[in-house]
Amino acid sequence: MQKYLDGVALTVDEIHTGIHALILKGGMYPVLCGSALANVGVQLMLDAVVRYLPAPIEMPPVKGTNPDTDAEVECELKDDAPFVALAFKIATDPFVGKLIFFRVYSGVVTSGSYIYNASKGSRERLGRIVRMHANHREDVTEVYSGEIAAAIGLKDVTTGDTLCTEDHPIVLERPTFAEPVISMAIEPKTKADQEKIGAALQKFMEEDPTFRVHTDEETLQTIISGMGELHLDIIVDRMRREFKVEANVGAPQVAFKETVRQTAEAQGKYIKQSGGRGQYGDCWLRVEPMEQGFGYEFVDEVKGGVIPREYIPAIEKGVKESLTRGIQAGFQIVDIKVTVFDGSYHEVDSSEMSFKMAASMAFQSACNKATPVIMEPIMKIEVLTPEQYMGDVIGDLNSKRGQILEMTERGQMKVVRAMVPLASMFGYVTSLRSLTQGRASSTMEFDHYADVPNNVAQTIITGKKK
Structure with a gap:
């Protein structure tokens, strides 16, 4: 810096070294522009990663937890230390199948060796190891500390799993993934597509932890869920391009959830006599609201043997099944603590089925007493607009139940930041373009869940009952 202030010209190497040093200290954050689609700026970005970002040896040791003792463990960046790696990405290759991308934080791993998945407690044999150069694979026999490679042949590994040795187990911090906020029904166009769609969706779930697939119990439709309209559009497009599967998709649906806002208790008693052995199950449940997430x-909390121990798992099963059925509108119930604390049984007529039914009855009754609410995903949105359209943009966001957080300037443009329910934002890109003659842009991301207003909740409940 002093050399620059003295008016002496800096060499290119000195500039690179200075930028690198500032980034290491957190004094500078590189911002690069480009387009992967147009292949503009990609090479410059890769060069910047190599020149400026920290090398593994420049970072402090990664810390994890011993799953057996809960003690903190430090991973030394040494080849002679115990092997530790993190699986950070899964991709599907049409020629070799599933590729597990991993980074080695400590030790060395060789192809053909056995590794221990500390996150799942399973042991697998590591087949081939490849180093990826874009879409070209280079086979390697060893991967050293600080390096990144991809494994072929691992079947039980998912994103975020820690790979290590059985002698030195360690679990690194897992990446956190948000819950899906939008869903849509999908169905294959032909019988041939039907046979391939399941495999395609399964592969996408393995690759992307924020993508989910399930079957609706009432309609038997296949439902795909993700982080937004664009996310699901890309999934459907990839399915067509990579798996040659054509599909019809329904309108996007918001991933509402249900919870309770008060503590309540209720009894569930299931008695059935129909000749011969009857059915008898009786339990008391307490439901309590918990923090979001x-x-x-x-x-x-059953004491004194009023309910035999062998029936407790059946009670929990009845509660778990009820969680998926909702309280008012059939949405997943979340952020709730359920306690079984009393009940009774019959020596002859009691069974697991009767206690499961009793638990379901008690849970539904307690939830209805505990001020049930429907929650909706709230999105954080930023709109960049010319000043003359600012009033229209704000008015439009307010009409969508939006809450304006702040208004700032960015050069000649105005920036509006707001919180808006996702249910109001379908097709917003198109409506914003129309509102501002195509001169405004927006970015949107999930922020949190919030209670739906009573009038909106009643509309949702009525719609679900139709």
Whole structure:
């Protein structure tokens, strides 16, 4: 820096070294522009990665947890240290099948050796190892600490799994993936497509942790879920290009969820007598609201043997099945703690089935008492618009139940940031283009779930019952 201030011209190498040093300290963040589709700026970006970003040896050691002792473990970047790697990406190759991309944080791994998947507790043999150069594969026999390669032949590995040795187990921090916020029905156009669509969707799920597939129990339709309209459009397009599968898709549907806002208790009693041995199950459940992202927890507080231990799993199964059926509108129930704390049984008539039914009845009753609500995904949106259209943009966002967060300037343009329900944003790119004569642009990403207003909730419930 002093040399520059003194008016002395810097060499190219000195400039590269200075940028690299600043990036290491967090004093500079490189921003590069380009287009992968047009192959513009791609080589410059790759050169910048090599020149400026930290080499593995310049980073502090990665830390993980021993799954047996919960003790913190540090991975040294040494070839003679125990092998540790993270599977960070899965791709499907038409010639070799599934490719597991992994980065070695410690030690060395060789093709043909056995590795331990500490995330799943399974052991697999590592077949071929390849180093990828775009779409060209180079076979290698060893991968050293700090290097990236792809494995062929691993069947039980998913994105985020830690690979290591059984003698030195360690689990690295897994990447976090958001839950899907949008769904649509999909069906093959022909019988030939029907035979291939399942395999295609399965491969996409293996590659992309934010993509989900399930079958609707009522309509038996195949439902695909993802992070937005564009995400699912790309999936359908890839299915056509890579697997030659043509499909019809339905209108996008928002991934609503349900939860409770208060604590409540209820009894479920299932008694059935029809000649011979009857059915008897009786349990008390307590439901409690939990923080967003908590998911679900089942707790057993039964004391004194009022419910035999062998029936507790059946009660939990009844609760889990009820979670998928919803409270008011049939959406997944989340962020809830369920506790079984009392009940009774019959020595002859009680069975797992009767307690599962009793649990389902108690859970539904308790949830109805606990102020059930429907939640919807809220998106964070940023609109870049000329000043003359700013009023129209804000008015349009307000009409979509949006909440304006801030308005700033970026050069000659105005920036509007807001929170808007996803349900109001289908086709927004087209409507924004029409509203601003094609001069505005927007970016949108999922932010959080929020309770649906009562009037909107009633419309949703009525629509689900039709």
